[in-house]
Amino acid sequence: MLATPWEQRKSAYDFIIIGSGYGGAITAAHLATADLHPKPSICILERGREWQPGDYPETIPGVLGATRSSVNPLGLYELLNYNDISVIKGSGLGGTSLINANVAILPDREVFEQLSWPGAITYDALLPYYQHASQVLAANPHPRALQLAKVQALERRAKELGTSVQALNIVVNFTIDGQNPYGVAQKPCIDCGNCVSGCNVGAKNTLYMNFLPLARNAGDVVTFSALALISSGPLDSGAPSDPALTHGGINPQRMDRTRLVGSSSGSSWRRTTVVMVVVGATL
Numbered sequence: 001m002l003a004t005p006w007e008q009r010k011s012a013y014d015f016i017i018i019g020s021g022y023g024g025a026i027t028a029a030h031l032a033t034a035d036l037h038p039k040p041s042i043c044i045l046e047r048g049r050e051w052q053p054g055d056y057p058e059t060i061p062g063v064l065g066a067t068r069s070s071v072n073p074l075g076l077y078e079l080l081n082y083n084d085i086s087v088i089k090g091s092g093l094g095g096t097s098l099i100n101a102n103v104a105i106l107p108d109r110e111v112f113e114q115l116s117w118p119g120a121i122t123y124d125a126l127l128p129y130y131q132h133a134s135q136v137l138a139a140n141p142h143p144r145a146l147q148l149a150k151v152q153a154l155e156r157r158a159k160e161l162g163t164s165v166q167a168l169n170i171v172v173n174f175t176i177d178g179q180n181p182y183g184v185a186q187k188p189c190i191d192c193g194n195c196v197s198g199c200n201v202g203a204k205n206t207l208y209m210n211f212l213p214l215a216r217n218a219g220d221v222v223t224f225s226a227l228a229l230i231s232s233g234p235l236d237s238g239a240p241s242d243p244a245l246t247h248g249g250i251n252p253q254r255m256d257r258t259r260l261v262g263s264s265s266g267s268s269w270r271r272t273t274v275v276m277v278v279v280g281a282t283l
């Protein structure tokens with residue numbers, strides 16, 4: 001189990017990260033491994049539950065039963081329909097990494113050169129971070145890609161069009177049968193194709209397999225699952241105040257986000273807010 005029982009929470013943290021998808025998990029790992037003294041205490045609040053290999057549904061009724069809704073707030077698959085767009089998201093410890101299609105490729109340099117792109121965010125500035133993420137997620141092409149019937153079909157069509165297919169990097173384990181570098185047991189991929197409903201083999205390199213345990217192993221990090229931040233009214237300073245939490249989507253609770261800070265002489269104490277609330281989720 002990666003998540004900490006709610007009863008073991010502290011009353012205050014230096015950083016509270018909301019959401020445990022790529023945004024939240026990678027932020028937690030960077031904070032936990034940063035050269036900071038003292039090490040900050042970090043808490044990840046995830047509204048979804050913990051899903052382990054073997055837990056994921058493999059039938060249509062099973063998938064429907066695990067769909068997130070107001071009556072099933074701990075459901076894994078969330079489908080949001082708006083007038084002009086529909087969105088599928090994952091809700092669980094590891095975010096949408098639990099149900100995505102594993103493809104991990106770098107954006108083309110040209111994307112960053114479009115006029116509409118903010119000039120301060122350059123390809124070269126981001127490249128080391130993409131490379132680090134690819135390394136931790138263990139992004140590689142499928143070693144037997146050309147033996148897969150679907151790739152052979154694509155190859156035939158590509159040839160007709162005068163081109164060829166190329167196997168892209170995917171974050172799937174094909175080699176480890178045992179503990180991975182982050183201490184999580186994994187199995188090699190068996191080509192079952194269930195990546196997007198959730199990997200019951202333990203081969204998919206979701207955040208549950210890498211960045212989340214990396215963060216926990218590196219520092220003072222706790223991960224509360226099945227907890228959602230449901231409101232964050234801003235203070236004058238702009239910091240959110242008194243975040244209201246729901247636990248398991250059922251019992252609203254509050255987390256004390258203030259802490260006592262002493263002066264250098266230790267003679268006076270005042271209450272202060274946690275250093276930062278990092279939002280890795282759309283609230």
Ligand SMILES: Cc1cc2nc3c(=O)[nH]c(=O)nc-3n(C[C@H](O)[C@H](O)[C@H](O)COP(=O)(O)OP(=O)(O)OC[C@H]3O[C@@H](n4cnc5c(N)ncnc54)[C@H](O)[C@@H]3O)c2cc1C
Nearest residue numbers: 019020021022023047091095096100101102103228229281
């Ligand atoms: C079917 C599918 C296939 C995909 N395939 C690919 C692919 O092959 N390659 C690729 O690069 N991308 C793919 N994506 C997209 C990719 O997974 C997302 O872009 C990525 O997960 C976004 O990361 P994130 O951290 O922004 O959000 P998420 O991963 O969605 O994480 C947000 C987290 O915040 C939690 N949360 C939300 N609100 C609250 C709250 N109030 N309190 C507490 N927690 C909260 C959510 O439960 C969730 O765990 C795919 C997506 C889907 C749906």
